Structure formats: C-alpha cells, structure tokens
Amino acid sequence: MRELSLHLLDIAENSISAGASRIVISVREDLVADELWLEVTDNGKGMSEEMVAKVLDPFVTTRTTRKVGLGIPLLKQAAEACNGFLEVESELGKGTRLTAKFQHSHIDRMPLGDLEDTMITLLLGTPAVNWVFNFQYNDQFFEFDDTEVKEALGDMPLSDFRVIEFLSNTISDGIGDTKIITTEKGVLYANH
Amino acid sequence: MPTIKSIEDLKRLREEAQKVKELRDQTGKTQIVVGMGTVGIAAGARDTLKAILTYIEEKHLPDVILRQTGNIGVGGQEPVVQVILPGAETVTYGKVTPAMATQIMEEHVVKGNVIQDFRIEA
Numbered sequence: 001m002r003e004l005s006l007h008l009l010d011i012a013e014n015s016i017s018a019g020a021s022r023i024v025i026s027v028r029e030d031l032v033a034d035e036l037w038l039e040v041t042d043n044g045k046g047m048s049e050e051m052v053a054k055v056l057d058p059f060v061t062t063r064t065t066r067k068v069g070l071g072i073p074l075l076k077q078a079a080e081a082c083n084g085f086l087e088v089e090s091e092l093g094k095g096t097r098l099t100a101k102f103q104h105s106h107i108d109r110m111p112l113g114d115l116e117d118t119m120i121t122l123l124l125g126t127p128a129v130n131w132v133f134n135f136q137y138n139d140q141f142f143e144f145d146d147t148e149v150k151e152a153l154g155d156m157p158l159s160d161f162r163v164i165e166f167l168s169n170t171i172s173d174g175i176g177d178t179k180i181i182t183t184e185k186g187v188l189y190a191n192h
Numbered sequence: 193m194p195t196i197k198s199i200e201d202l203k204r205l206r207e208e209a210q211k212v213k214e215l216r217d218q219t220g221k222t223q224i225v226v227g228m229g230t231v232g233i234a235a236g237a238r239d240t241l242k243a244i245l246t247y248i249e250e251k252h253l254p255d256v257i258l259r260q261t262g263n264i265g266v267g268g269q270e271p272v273v274q275v276i277l278p279g280a281e282t283v284t285y286g287k288v289t290p291a292m293a294t295q296i297m298e299e300h301v302v303k304g305n306v307i308q309d310f311r312i313e314a
Contacts, residue, residue, distance in 0.1 A: 117239075165249055187228065
C-alpha cells in the first residue's frame with residue numbers, strides 16, 4: 001500500500017471486524033512540529049494484552065481462512081522508518097485505539113493520498129457504523145460526524161446518488177478549507 | 193431537485209423519496225458488495241468501489257445498495273465484486289479494475305447481462 005489513506009482504510013476495517021458501532025478516524029498534520037499523526041479509535045470488542053502483542057507481529061491474524069495478517073505490522077514498519085512509531089492501546093469489552101506518528105517531512109513518508117475516498121468508502125460501505133472523521137492541519141480543524149446526515153435520511157440509503165455527491169463535497173471541501181493557511185502576508189493554499 | 197448542500201436539503205430529499213417509493217411497486221433493490229480486506233485494499237478495491245460510486249452518481253442510478261465486506265474468501269482474485277440482482281443469485285467477479293467495474297455496472301446492473309469473462313467461482 002502506497003498511501004497512508006489506504007492504511008487508514010485497512011485499520012478501520014479491523015475496527016469494523018471488531019464489531020465497533022462508533023469509529024473515529026483522526027489525521028493531524030503539524031508542519032510546525034514536523035509531525036503527522038494518524039489515529040483510529042473504536043468501541044469494538046477490544047483485545048487482551050497478548051492479542052495486542054500478536055497483532056503487531058506480522059505472522060498473526062484473527063482470520064481462520066488464512067494464516068498471516070500484515071496490515072498493522074506494515075504500517076508500524078512504515079512509521080518507524082520515518083522516525084515515528086505505532087502503538088495500540090486496547091481493553092477487552094471497551095475498544096481499541098491505534099496511533100501512528102510519522103516525521104512529516106521524512107523522505108520515505110508515504111503520501112496521505114486520498115482521504116476523501118477512504119472516508120466515502122467507509123461511510124457508504126458500512127453505514128451501520130457511526131463514523132467520525134477529524135482532520136487537523138496545523139491549528140485548523142475539520143470534523144465530520146455522520147450522525148446528523150443519517151438522522152436526516154432515515155431509512156433512505158446513503159448510496160443514493162445525490163447523497164453520494166453531498167458527502168463527497170462535504171468531506172473534500174472540509175479538508176480543502178482546513179488546508180488554507182492564513183499568514184500575516186495573506187492566504188497560502190497548501191497542496192499536499 | 194438541485195444539488196444537496198445542507199442537512200435541510202437531505203430531509204427534503206428523503207420526503208420526496210418517500211413519496212416516490214409509495215407510488216412505485218415493491219421490486220427490491222440491487223445489491224453490490226465489494227471485498228475490502230487488506231488484500232483487497234492493496235489490490236485496488238478502493239478505486240474499484242469509487243468507480244461504482246461514480247457510476248451511480250453520474251447515471252443517477254436508483255435502487256442500488258452498496259456494501260463492503262472484509263475478505264470474500266476467494267484469495268488471489270482481489271478486488272472482488274459481487275452483484276445480486278433482485279431475485280437472482282449472487283454473481284462474483286474477480287480482479288475487478290475500475291474500468292471493469294464500470295462495465296459490470298453498465299452490462300450487469302443496468303442491463304441484466306452477466307459478464308461471463310469476468311466471473312469467478314466463489
């Protein structure tokens with residue numbers, strides 16, 4: 001996987017598999033501290049300490065049909081290669097929080113890629129989950145919580161073409177607006 | 193209805209959809225399932241799903257339910273897409289690129305013709 005947004009999608013899939021009803025995905029770009037943080041928090045079934053140790057190991061999976069699970073170890077390796085780290089905190093019955101930190105400017109850091117596509121995929125693909133998406137760029141902040149949208153729609157599917165358009169626009173505008181940096185000399189548009 | 197810009201618009205959209213639903217007979221909805229396990233994602237499942245969404249959005253396709261699932265269990269064939277037309281059995285497609293996904297939408301979902309060349313045993 002060559003984009004961090006694809007890794008986020010993969011990590012979020014683990015949360016879905018853990019039976020979470022609420023999943024919060026946070027991305028924080030801090031160009032001043034030169035840090036990039038990714039976080040996925042869920043209220044799924046959680047893991048024991050032994051299991052947490054195992055999911056960080058590349059030769060473990062909860063799958064029964066195949067023997068290796070590589071998603072988390074791959075992201076961990078990518079973070080560590082960029083002066084960062086990956087940690088998993090989990091409590092049985094409460095949920096799991098995965099945090100990954102990267103040196104933002106590190107030459108080997110994968111691009112974030114298309115966060116909007118990742119969010120749309122999750123929102124539309126697994127509508128039973130309450131999705132919250134936080135994006136922070138320096139001191140600018142954007143939050144999307146799908147609760148209000150789902151209440152407004154009732155039993156109407158999110159995959160209605162007009163709703164897809166609305167969700168795509170809301171998320172891409174939200175991210176785009178957050179990346180507008182105001183400086184003393186005017187407005188700069190960040191493009192990465 | 194013009195472009196949806198707010199939660200209020202969404203509520204109106206729902207009210208309109210309910211009126212239409214009352215008039216239309218109960219024919220059921222087409223289901224499309226995309227496998228989004230680690231392997232599927234690495235093989236490009238997100239782009240495949242995006243192509244399906246783009247098709248629904250551009251062609252204003254009604255009555256399609258899209259779902260994602262973890263690994264569908266046909267290793268080596270990712271990205272995997274399944275199409276279930278109302279009353280029909282599940283058809284599974286393998287190694288579905290975005291271009292193939294668009295073709296599947298056009299031929300199978302809209303016209304009802306299974307594309308045998310893309311089909312795999314699930």
